[in-house]
Amino acid sequence: MRVLPQSDEELIRRCLKGQGKAQRLLYERYAAQMFSLCRRYLPAKEDAEEVLSNGFLKVFEKLGQYRGEGPLGAWIQRLMVREALNFLRYRKNYFAEQQVKDLSGKDTPKRENDTAEAEYLLWCIAQLPTGYRTVFNLYALEGYQHKEIAAMLNISESTSKSQLHKARQQLQAFLSQGGAHLKKVIK
Amino acid sequence: MKVENPIDQYFRQHLSKHTSKPDPRLWAGIAARSEAASPRYFARWRLAAALLIALAMGSAALYFWRPTQLTPGAMENRDEPKRTTETTPLPSLTANPEPSQKDYQPTPKTAARSQTAVKESLSAPVAELSWAEEQSLNREHDEQMALEASELLLPEDKYRVRVYIPQHLYAQSDAAASAGTRHLDRNLLAYADEQWQRLRRGEKLRWPQLAKEPALVIPLPKVINAQ
Numbered sequence: 001m002r003v004l005p006q007s008d009e010e011l012i013r014r015c016l017k018g019q020g021k022a023q024r025l026l027y028e029r030y031a032a033q034m035f036s037l038c039r040r041y042l043p044a045k046e047d048a049e050e051v052l053s054n055g056f057l058k059v060f061e062k063l064g065q066y067r068g069e070g071p072l073g074a075w076i077q078r079l080m081v082r083e084a085l086n087f088l089r090y091r092k093n094y095f096a097e098q099q100v101k102d103l104s105g106k107d108t109p110k111r112e113n114d115t116a117e118a119e120y121l122l123w124c125i126a127q128l129p130t131g132y133r134t135v136f137n138l139y140a141l142e143g144y145q146h147k148e149i150a151a152m153l154n155i156s157e158s159t160s161k162s163q164l165h166k167a168r169q170q171l172q173a174f175l176s177q178g179g180a181h182l183k184k185v186i187k
Numbered sequence: 188m189k190v191e192n193p194i195d196q197y198f199r200q201h202l203s204k205h206t207s208k209p210d211p212r213l214w215a216g217i218a219a220r221s222e223a224a225s226p227r228y229f230a231r232w233r234l235a236a237a238l239l240i241a242l243a244m245g246s247a248a249l250y251f252w253r254p255t256q257l258t259p260g261a262m263e264n265r266d267e268p269k270r271t272t273e274t275t276p277l278p279s280l281t282a283n284p285e286p287s288q289k290d291y292q293p294t295p296k297t298a299a300r301s302q303t304a305v306k307e308s309l310s311a312p313v314a315e316l317s318w319a320e321e322q323s324l325n326r327e328h329d330e331q332m333a334l335e336a337s338e339l340l341l342p343e344d345k346y347r348v349r350v351y352i353p354q355h356l357y358a359q360s361d362a363a364a365s366a367g368t369r370h371l372d373r374n375l376l377a378y379a380d381e382q383w384q385r386l387r388r389g390e391k392l393r394w395p396q397l398a399k400e401p402a403l404v405i406p407l408p409k410v411i412n413a414q
Contacts, residue, residue, distance in 0.1 A: 018225050020218060027214055032206035039207060049209055053217050060221050118205040121198055140195035141202060168194050175194070 008072040015063050027056055030073060034080045036122075040137050041084040043126030055083040081142055085152060088130060124174040132167035139164050379410045 006014075006025065014022030034055060038048035058079050066075050125133055134153065138144045139160075144152070146160045153160070222228055382392050386407075 020222070023221060024214060024218065027217065031213075032208045035209040036202070036205050036207045040202065049213055052209055053213060053220070056217050057220055057224065061224065118201045121201050122205070125198070136198075140192070141199055168192060171194055171198070175197075 009068075012063055012066065012072070015060060023060055026059070030076050031056075033073065034076060037077060037080050038084055039122055040125055040141065041081070041134060042087065047087065051080070051084050051087050054087075055080040058083060077142075081138070082152075085134070088134065124171055127174065128167055128170055131163050132170060135160050135163035136167035136171070375405070376410065379405055379407055383407055383411050 006022075011022050011026050011029070015026055031052065035048060035052050038051045038055070039045070042048045042051060055076075059076050062079070066072065125136065128136065135149055138149045138152070139146070146157045146164075149155075149160045150157045155163075385392060
């Protein structure tokens with residue numbers, strides 16, 4: 001049986017009543033997007049899935065606090081980012097690894113279409129040290145400012161800027177190895 | 188004006204809309220955890236806990252209520268003397284005076300002791316015990332007999348029969364009544380006996396048609412008990 005699409009408001013209302021089906025619908029609507037986000041912060045699939053599970057539990061728990069200011073996806077995204085940062089914080093390897101991985105491995109994904117390109121970019125991000133990766137994700141992809149990032153990660157603003165700069169350098173190096181057409185885009 | 192870094196732009200362009208599906212089994216875990224964390228789940232547990240507590244309290248109440256109901260009865264039973272006519276035979280009296288060889292089979296506890304020591308230890312206390320128990324049995328028997336006799340004795344304040352007797356016998360009868368029943372007239376005793384039998388059968392007493400007065404009050408139980 002095909003489930004009729006429902007608006008976010010309707011889903012929220014039903015979720016707040018504790019209806020399991022509505023929760024499942026909400027999960028199915030945003031799971032793929034959020035899983036991609038989680039993978040940007042946590043390259044290991046198991047870690048990303050754990051963060052996704054915990055994040056959705058938080059979403060169901062705090063759904064009553066959603067005021068409708070902005071899209072629901074953005075609100076869930078903020079919760080997921082916070083959950084991913086908590087996960088990294090508890091693992092205490094936040095800035096532990098500083099070495100950039102060698103990209104000469106044979107498991108480099110191919111870049112044939114947009115999806116593959118996105119997967120390749122995810123792979124590039126995954127090669128960054130955790131600190132670089134986190135700051136780059138927060139600044140370049142989530143749109144946070146250095147001040148906010150410094151507060152969220154409990155680091156100084158200058159450290160945040162430094163980490164971002166190094167992350168960009170590494171990514172540029174990865175991309176330059178990846179293909180000539182990318183260099184055109186970057187220039 | 189903020190100039191956006193091309194690398195940032197490129198990554199955002201490709202990754203902002205990018206999606207990747209998680210493991211389909213992931214939802215089962217989330218649903219289970221969500222169910223366990225839901226207020227409805229806690230309400231269910233609260234209800235179960237409340238029922239359990241109520242059940243426990245009910246059981247406790249029943250436990251403490253029943254003895255109070257049973258105690259008076261139990262105490263009565265405990266205080267009530269044994270009225271059984273059958274005397275439980277004591278083991279010392281019914282036991283075979285000459286124990287068989289089986290009785291002297293050594294147990295693991297007494298295996299270390301010699302056979303003669305076992306015989307001595309068994310025979311001596313048995314004789315003493317039987318005497319003591321015999322005394323106790325006699326005492327019990329006497330008490331029981333006394334109890335039965337007391338049950339047979341009738342209360343003297345009841346079953347008094349008013350008998351009309353001739354005047355010339357009045358003094359003698361009065362004296363006899365005060366002195367006991369030894370000198371009462373035989374007819375009077377027969378009459379009293381007959382009245383007693385009637386009482387035992389549940390029939391009405393029959394008044395003697397002797398005279399109008401004076402009357403002699405005969406304590407029937409006293410008469411019967413004297414016989």
